[in-house]
Amino acid sequence: MLKKFLIAAAAAMTCAGSALALPVLNVGTQPVFQPFEFVDGRTKQLVGYDIDLIRAAAKHMGYEIKFAPMGLDGLIPAVMTGNIDLITSGLTITPERQKKIDFTRPVYHSSQVLLVNKSDAHAIRSEKDLRNKTVCVEIASAGAELARTIPGAKLKTFNSLADDILEMQNRGCVAVISDKPAIEYYLKQRGTRSMVEVQTGFPKEEIAFAVRKGNKKLLDQLNRTLLQMEKSGETAKIYKKWFGN
Structure with missing residues (x-):
């Protein structure tokens, strides 16, 4: 009798556990x-x-x-x-x-903006200045889609914004295209003054x-x-x- 009770109790607990999952x-x-x-x-x-x-x-x-x-x-x-x-x-x-x-x-x-080395800020003031230049973007990103609309632009794609920025710092590209909040968060966290954000005419x-x-x-x-x-x-x-x- 006790065995039957324990089996029934265990079954009831299992059902209760399943119901709560x-x-x-x-x-x-x-x-x-x-x-x-x-x-x-x-x-x-x-x-x-x-x-x-x-x-x-x-x-x-x-x-x-x-x-x-x-x-x-x-x-x-x-x-x-x-x-x-x-x-x-x-x-x-x-x-x-x-x-x-x-x-x-x-x-x-949001909106897509540019990140450039401060030394290049005088020459790159909008996406129009990226014609026939090399740009860094994330693979399959909205920034990559927009970069393809820039005449003559050559794209370098990476798996993360951090990789994009490192390539730009190493002069592998002249600018990074990415979401405004991501760029600004990166700059805020790093506290760097060697790079600047550039606004674009890309749509909201x-x-x-x-x-x-x-x-x-x-x-x-x-x-x-x-x-x-x-x-x-x-x-x-x-x-x-x-x-x-």
Whole structure:
């Protein structure tokens, strides 16, 4: 009798544990894009604006998150094939990407700017001055797409903004094209005065999360949750943490 009771109790606990388990949301990210997603050098934890935002959204939605680090060029193929459910990687909404994936409502409004060595600032005042010159960009980035529109520009592609900047410092290219907040965060953290930011005439852009095309259920969940977070002020608090006022 006792044996039967213990077996029944164990089965009940297993069922209870299963009932309490949260569904997993597999999130792809490129963890080298400060301040959106990166590994904190001190704690070795994945942090950033996008990371805080998706963690908060997942909590509201009742999901557990499992992050899948990968290169930027691997994210869209991964979500298209179902290897991940969601992209959280400072991803700019572009017409070309919209053919392949569905974006959520924007989570950040940005623009692409140039970073140049201070000694070159007199000669490079906008993207027009990059004609027939070598430019550094991240692989598969919005900056890379825009760089291809510059007549005669030669592109050097790297896996991270830090690699782009190192190549520029070594005179392997005359400028880096990247998102304004990423450039400014890099300069602020390094405290360097040997490089300067240059504004461009590139169009304003929107950054968002992305899901597999046609995954309306997850897309609608995310959009509802992100809107609620905006209205409650939760998003503003996360924004202030990473970008200030």
